[in-house]
Amino acid sequence: MKPDRKSKLYVHLLFWILYYILEVYLDFYWSRYQFPDAGWQQRLQNTIVLELGYLLIKMPLAYSLLYIYEQTGLKRFITYISCCFIIIAAVLVHRLFTHYIIYPYIYNVVETLDAKHPSGFINGLVAFNSFMDLIFMAGLIFGVEITRQKNLLKEQISLLKSEKLDQELTMLKAQINPHFLFNTLNNIYGMALKKADETPEVILQLSKVMRYNIYEASERYISIDKDVENIRDFLQIQQIRHHDLVIHFNENLDNPSQSISPLILIQFVENAFKHGVSETLGQSFIRIDIQLNNGVLHYHIENSKEEKPHGNSTKIGLKNIRRQLELLYPKHILTVESKNDLYIVTLIIDFNDTSRF
Known part of the structure; x- marks a missing residue:
């Protein structure tokens, strides 16, 4: 059974159970004034039976109206005429059932209102009462069904948005991983040409970083300590290549298992090397401070960085990371400052914020 049909079955089944209990309670309460001489057991038994009978009238009416309501291809005039015809037919059946079955066989009395109308069948008041009883039920079932459909639509829209965001994030990550691999392989190629002794060690570190990018980065969220460890591995690769590089790395995590989207933090470090450290002619440095508190x-x-960086430097990494932060952490704070010889990035993420998807 499809989820929509299963949901509809459960909701409607619960509605009819609750509606039947409500009608039994109201009719039982009313019967003590209508039939004061009858015992409560007899009145309760009569009420249970007659409400089951009414239910056999109301359910076809309800689903006939719902069926017409769901036929979007019908013209409005035809819809109104059909609904009116169904309601009139239901009122007629309701009155027939009440007059010829309920009163003589359940209550053992003849339905009368006054001397002028001994049958009470065609009396406007009782017909109006039947009409209001049926309309009240129809209004309830329509309210339940419309509410169910709206909730289902909200769930579907939310699911589509989530899938769309997942696809966009996957695309953004796919743009970043090859970018990092391409740059690092270029570094290794340059070291291999020089026959540098550190080449095997860099390859080993690259293998570790790529293993993280392939397996860990496929998850939507990972623990922050794994992401920080990946930054350390990346810095080791760069330290071997840039012998004069000065690295200051400070880390303080009060909750190492805090979840974070992978590859969020490393991209700022990659940018620092691509557009700053690797272009510095003199002694280069990078200072990283990671604090997680509450x-x-x-x-x-x-x-x-150099005072006059190359004009053809691309900023695709920074654009991608901005977009990821917008999708994952809408209320983040990101500031980027570019001074004469210094590049500064500050990022603040409140993981307590529940607005992320």
Whole structure:
């Protein structure tokens, strides 16, 4: 059974059970004034039986109206005429059932209102009472069904948005991972040409980083300590390549298992090397400070750069990370400062914020 049909079955079944209990209670309460001489057991038994009979009239009416309501191809005039015809037919059946079955066989009396109308069958008041009883039921079932459909639509829209965001995030990550691999392989290629002794060690570190990017980064969220460890591995690769590089790394995590989207933090470090450290002619440096306190992350990076960087430097990494932060942590705070010889990035993420999807 499809989820929509299963949901509809459960909701409607619960509605009819609750509606039947309500009608039994109201009719039982009313019967003590209508038939004061009858015992409560007899009145309760009569009420249970007659409400079951009414239910056999009301359920076809309800689903006939719902069926017409769901036929969007019908013209409005035809819809109104059909609904009126069904309601009139239901009122007629309701009166027939009440007059010829309920009163003589359940209550053992003849339905009368006054001397002028001994039958009471065609009396406007009782017909109006039947009409209101049926309309009240129809209004309830329509309210339940419309509410169910709206909730289902909200769930479907939410699911589509989530799937769309997942696809966009996957695309953004796919743009970043090859970018990192391409740059690092270029570094290794340059070291291999020089026959540097550190080449095997860099390859080993690269293998560790790529293993993280392939397996860990496929998850939506990972623990922050794994992401920080990946930054350390990346820095080791860069330390081997840039012998004069000065690294200051400070880490303080009060909750290492705090979940975070993978590859969020490393991209700022990659940017620092691509557009700063690797272009510095003199002694280069990078300072990284990661603080996690009470669910709030403070991430600060400073790195050296040339006063006049190359004009053809691309910023695809920074654009991608901005977009990821917008999708994952809408209320984040990101500031980027570019001074003469210094590049500063500060990121604040409140993991306690529940607005992320």
